[in-house]
Amino acid sequence: MRRDVVGGKRGQGHRLQRAGRKVCRPKAECISDGQPDATLTGVGGLVAFGRFTRRYGIERELRRRFNDLKPGSGVVYPMAEQLRLLLDLAVVGEDRVLALEALAADRLFVHLAGGVIPSIDTMYRDLRRFDQPRLVSMEEMMATHGLSALPSSLRHVHVDLDTTVETLFGCQEGALPGPNPRYHGRNSYHPMLAVVAETGTCIGAELRPGDRSFGDADVPTVMRWIARLRGSLSPQTLVTARMDAAGDCTELLENLDDASVRFIVKLRWSEALLGHALVHECWNITNRDAFDHPTERVAVLPFARAEWSKRKVPFRVIALRSTERRSGQQLRIWDDPDESVQFYVTNDWLTPPEEIPFEYDGRAEIETVIRDLKHSLGLGKVPSESFDANHAMFLIKLLAHNLLRRFVTETAPRLAYWRTPWVRRALILRPGRLLRSGRQWTLRLPPPALRIE
Numbered sequence: 102m103r104r105d106v107v108g109g110k111r112g113q114g115h116r117l118q119r120a121g122r123k124v125c126r127p128k129a130e131c132i133s134d135g136q137p138d139a140t141l142t143g144v145g146g147l148v149a150f151g152r153f154t155r156r157y158g159i160e161r162e163l164r165r166r167f168n169d170l171k172p173g174s175g176v177v178y179p180m181a182e183q184l185r186l187l188l189d190l191a192v193v194g195e196d197r198v199l200a201l202e203a204l205a206a207d208r209l210f211v212h213l214a215g216g217v218i219p220s221i222d223t224m225y226r227d228l229r230r231f232d233q234p235r236l237v238s239m240e241e242m243m244a245t246h247g248l249s250a251l252p253s254s255l256r257h258v259h260v261d262l263d264t265t266v267e268t269l270f271g272c273q274e275g276a277l278p279g280p281n282p283r284y285h286g287r288n289s290y291h292p293m294l295a296v297v298a299e300t301g302t303c304i305g306a307e308l309r310p311g312d313r314s315f316g317d318a319d320v321p322t323v324m325r326w327i328a329r330l331r332g333s334l335s336p337q338t339l340v341t342a343r344m345d346a347a348g349d350c351t352e353l354l355e356n357l358d359d360a361s362v363r364f365i366v367k368l369r370w371s372e373a374l375l376g377h378a379l380v381h382e383c384w385n386i387t388n389r390d391a392f393d394h395p396t397e398r399v400a401v402l403p404f405a406r407a408e409w410s411k412r413k414v415p416f417r418v419i420a421l422r423s424t425e426r427r428s429g430q431q432l433r434i435w436d437d438p439d440e441s442v443q444f445y446v447t448n449d450w451l452t453p454p455e456e457i458p459f460e461y462d463g464r465a466e467i468e469t470v471i472r473d474l475k476h477s478l479g480l481g482k483v484p485s486e487s488f489d490a491n492h493a494m495f496l497i498k499l500l501a502h503n504l505l506r507r508f509v510t511e512t513a514p515r516l517a518y519w520r521t522p523w524v525r526r527a528l529i530l531r532p533g534r535l536l537r538s539g540r541q542w543t544l545r546l547p548p549p550a551l552r553i554e
Contacts, residue, residue, distance in 0.1 A: 142209035145533030191501035196479020247302035
């Protein structure tokens with residue numbers, strides 16, 4: 102029970118039933134109002150999070166990278182302080198700059214911001230100060246803290262690549278019609294991300310206009326992310342890249358293979374590919390039902406695209422026939438209406454073919470991470486009409502995600518598998534009272550302490 106971890110009590114239904122008692126809600130009008138207490142806060146966990154960021158020099162790094170965006174002796178709100186404030190804003194679960202108006206009433210949030218919350222107009226102007234070099238710097242900082250979460254003991258790392266759609270309903274710069282499975286023809290952004298499956302942290306991200314789909318132009322960016330990941334790992338660590346059918350790009354596959362990166366990519370079907378599957382006779386049965394009927398069969402197809410012919414070692418194409426798969430495109434080419442087929446391409450010729458689809462299925466975790474980023478950190482919400490400002494906020498939210506995952510792993514490892522809303526409830530959104538006595542600030546949190554060790 103998660104309530105046990107955060108200090109709550111379990112349900113008492115059986116005990117009350119034996120005692121013949123029923124739950125009765127108290128009358129709200131019987132509870133009197135006390136005196137207002139300006140020392141109360143609802144984000145007591147920001148103190149522990151602030152200690153964590155100070156320990157790893159986040160504030161110092163922000164000053165070094167971005168303070169010169171607002172030069173001059175008359176600056177009241179230095180750029181590093183503004184960015185640190187936006188990190189706190191994302192960590193507490195607010196997805197828009199406008200939420201500063203409400204948090205300006207929280208005693209602890211204001212205190213951690215330096216005693217005063219700037220106007221939202223000032224924050225909007227500061228976000229518009231970002232240019233391309235500073236966006237690159239912010240992306241590098243975000244990725245660095247995503248890579249820092251990787252345990253040194255890992256011997257196999259999966260990096261999952263994916264694109265997503267941020268649907269927009271305004272006239273933002275770069276918001277263009279493009280691939281949008283839900284709102285067809287709606288203006289949107291089309292960001293691309295790389296996530297390490299073992300930690301759930303982001304190690305590469307780029308906000309792109311809505312008319313950009315994945316193609317050859319994105320390969321240098323992906324290879325830069327892969328090189329960044331390889332540079333933070335032991336030379337003996339195996340790196341596997343996984344991507345859906347958007348990654349069925351010869352340029353990407355060849356670059357990954359040349360860089361000695363193992364890959365598993367969903368293959369787009371074509372008439373030639375379907376023909377090979379239909380005439381192929383040697384299928385290995387890997388699963389049967391209770392009636393001993395085959396439910397899953399795997400085969401290695403002698404198929405190669407024309408553009409692969411120049412390679413000394415061909416890619417390996419694996420087909421999976423199944424009557425039980427419900428995810429992905431259901432392509433049916435046999436008489437059995439329940440039997441569908443999916444195709445994969447890899448440069449791994451040693452792993453048994455039936456293990457390749459199973460390993461690829463682990464890529465679904467990036468969908469959960471993206472959903473968590475959108476719903477818990479507001480990744481799809483943009484603050485202004487400026488594309489660079491929106492890109493900056495996009496990267497700040499990803500940095501907050503990486504720092505929060507790292508914070509949880511170090512301070513509450515039992516919660517490392519929890520999603521952001523539950524982590525936030527357990528560690529950040531804690532009520533407390535901020536007091537000052539003897540020229541020292543004290544934060545009082547409610548007992549019992551969280552049982553998270």
